[in-house]
Amino acid sequence: MEQGKAVVGRFAPSPSGRMHLGNVFCALIAWLSARSCGGRVVLRQEDLDPERCPRRYADLLEDDLRWLGLDWDEGGSAGGPHGPYFQSERTAIYLQYYECLKARGLVYPCFCSRAELHAAQAPHLADGTVLYSGRCRSLSPAERQALAQKRKPAGRLIVPDEEIAFDDLLYGRYRENLAAACGDFLVRRSDGVFAYQLAVVVDDALMGVNQVVRGRDLLSSTPRQIYIYRLLGFPEPSFGHIPLLLAPDGTRLSKRDRALDLGALRARFSPRELLGLLAWSGGLLPQPRLVSAQELIPLFSWSRLPREDIRLPRSLWEEDGAKTG
Ligand code: GLU
Numbered sequence: 001m002e003q004g005k006a007v008v009g010r011f012a013p014s015p016s017g018r019m020h021l022g023n024v025f026c027a028l029i030a031w032l033s034a035r036s037c038g039g040r041v042v043l044r045q046e047d048l049d050p051e052r053c054p055r056r057y058a059d060l061l062e063d064d065l066r067w068l069g070l071d072w073d074e075g076g077s078a079g080g081p082h083g084p085y086f087q088s089e090r091t092a093i094y095l096q097y098y099e100c101l102k103a104r105g106l107v108y109p110c111f112c113s114r115a116e117l118h119a120a121q122a123p124h125l126a127d128g129t130v131l132y133s134g135r136c137r138s139l140s141p142a143e144r145q146a147l148a149q150k151r152k153p154a155g156r157l158i159v160p161d162e163e164i165a166f167d168d169l170l171y172g173r174y175r176e177n178l179a180a181a182c183g184d185f186l187v188r189r190s191d192g193v194f195a196y197q198l199a200v201v202v203d204d205a206l207m208g209v210n211q212v213v214r215g216r217d218l219l220s221s222t223p224r225q226i227y228i229y230r231l232l233g234f235p236e237p238s239f240g241h242i243p244l245l246l247a248p249d250g251t252r253l254s255k256r257d258r259a260l261d262l263g264a265l266r267a268r269f270s271p272r273e274l275l276g277l278l279a280w281s282g283g284l285l286p287q288p289r290l291v292s293a294q295e296l297i298p299l300f301s302w303s304r305l306p307r308e309d310i311r312l313p314r315s316l317w318e319e320d321g322a323k324t325g
Contacts (some may be wrong), residue, residue: 007039009211010204011065011072014046015057018261019064021312022215022245022253025278029242030213031070031293032284032300033169042207043075043085048199050088058086064262068271069293075207082207087199094194097202097232098187101157106231107187109144109153110136132156132183155188157198157228164223169240169302171216176223185224201225205234216241216309243306245281248314259317281310 011027013019019027034041045061047053062076074080084090101107110132117130137158139147147153159178168174178185187198204212219241229236245253258264265274272290279296280288283304 005210007034007037007211008042008208009034009039009213010042010044010075010207010209011070012044012046012200012203012214013061014048014053015061016047016049016052017057017255018263019061020253020255020257020262021260021265021278021316024064024068024262024274025245025282026213026215026242027065027070028068028275028278028293028296029240029282029300029305032296033213033240033302034211035297036300039211040074041070041072042080042082042209043072043078044203044207045076045086046196046200047086047088048196049193053088060262064266067262067266068275085207087203090199090203091194093206094199094202098155098194098198101187101231102155104231106158107155108137108139108158108184109148110156110184110186111139111144111147111151111153112136113151129182129185131181132185134184137184152190152192154186154190156184157187158184159224159227164226166222166226166236166239168219168222169213169238170243170305170307171219171241174219174222176220178223178227181220182224187228197221197224198228201228201232201234204237205229205232210235210237211240212237213240213242215244217244240302242282244309246309246311248311248317250311253312277313277316281312282306 009030011030013023013027031041045058047058059077065072074082075085079085098107112135117132136156159182161177161179163175163177165173165175185197186195188194222239226236247253253260272292275293275296276285276288276291279285279291279299283306284296284299285291
């Protein structure tokens with residue numbers, strides 16, 4: 001990120017269900033990181049797969065953010081100068097950049113089925129994707145034509161055999177060689193839907209976002225995204241990944257744990273209680289207490305956040321628990 005430029009942060013949730021405590025934590029830290037240095041906040045709804053993301057969840061999400069007191073300057077249903085802010089309405093924009101990569105010979109059609117990919121015995125990455133062997137990269141034009149009769153191809157981006165590194169705001173230097181870590185990766189699915197990795201870069205770049213804050217589960221996506229930034233000639237934002245929230249037994253929170261979605265939490269807590277709990281969990285308060293989002297702004301610093309994942313108190317799951325004075 002260029003020195004001296006005003007921060008533009010963002011919250012980019014996938015509205016495939018009611019907002020979850022983990023999403024709230026991420027929204028809170030992204031918001032505080034931008035607001036604590038006078039920056040702006042963009043809300044982008046990542047409903048790339050419209051079947052999984054009906055609009056009512058996006059509406060609920062905006063309502064939940066307002067209830068929490070986390071405001072935004074552009075995006076969502078309020079619109080703004082860089083809209084639309086719903087990925088489902090941005091397909092023509094992704095297509096333009098996809099075609100540009102294709103015209104440069106950087107994308108090739110991949111006919112591998114999910115079953116074939118998984119049968120290839122390649123190591124699986126933490127996010128469930130498979131280290132791609134490059135099998136379809138070397139198909140001849142005739143082979144491609146024959147396969148295209150039977151199956152619609154996905155689009156894969158050719159990756160270089162070189163290290164990509166960046167300085168994360170919390171985790172410090174992070175480096176990855178894409179050829180070894182994931183291989184050529186998908187930028188478009190076989191059903192035509194553009195992949196998250198492409199869409200997120202195009203959107204953040206065109207929306208002027210220069211600070212990306214999100215869960216550390218996306219840390220290993222970042223080198224792939226930086227590679228796309230470089231290919232498309234976009235300036236790279238700074239990246240800050242944050243620890244994940246865990247259940248008291250140390251397991252990852254599941255979206256299916258309805259006790260921690262905002263529908264359930266709003267019935268049991270006030271926004272100030274919930275923010276106090278999250279701020280305490282994130283090292284911003286010595287104890288949970290009633291606090292507003294605005295009051296947390298001067299308390300925010302990246303140096304206060306823990307790097308380890310955060311175990312939530314059992315009381316969050318208990319009917320009358322976690323009440324703070
Ligand atoms: N939409 C993604 C999610 O909700 C986050 C993408 C990002 O922050 O880059 O998991």
